[in-house]
Amino acid sequence: xxxxxxxxxxxxxxxxxxxxxxxxxxxxxxxxxxxxxxxxxxxxxxxxxxxxxxxxxxxxxxxxxxxxxxxxxxxxxxxxxxxxxxxxxxxxxxxxxxxxxxxxxxxxxxxxxxxxxxxxx
Numbered sequence: 077x078x079x080x081x082x083x084x085x086x087x088x089x090x091x092x093x094x095x096x097x098x099x100x101x102x103x104x105x106x107x108x109x110x111x112x113x114x115x116x117x118x119x120x121x122x123x124x125x126x127x128x129x130x131x132x133x134x135x136x137x138x139x140x141x142x143x144x145x146x147x148x149x150x151x152x153x154x155x156x157x158x159x160x161x162x163x164x165x166x167x168x169x170x171x172x173x174x175x176x177x178x179x180x181x182x183x184x185x186x187x188x189x190x191x192x193x194x195x196x197x
Contacts (some may be wrong), residue, residue: 113154120150 079087127143 117150117154118154121147124148124150 118181124145124147127146128140129143131137131143133139
């Protein structure tokens with residue numbers, strides 16, 4: 077189903093606004109986490125699972141709990157790893173800072189007022 081003219085204009089405006097947001101640009105430009113960290117975390121989860129099974133076989137609850145803690149710690153270690161950042165591009169920074177200083181709700185209210193004045197709503 078094709079978009080109406082209003083929907084197309086709103087979509088184009090959203091794309092422009094997202095492209096000019098420096099915070100979003102820097103967040104999207106982040107490099108991925110190193111794969112080695114995931115490999116080591118996976119090995120830690122497997123080792124923890126082995127400890128849990130050992131605890132179940134030997135009926136030692138403390139060993140099972142220790143295995144669960146090892147699994148949980150390995151998973152959290154993999155997911156909480158800081159991502160290396162890529163240096164942001166310098167184009168459009170002055171206008172982006174000006175917009176960022178206003179505040180999100182203020183900008184949304186201004187856009188809403190502009191649309192109402194133009195008769196889009």
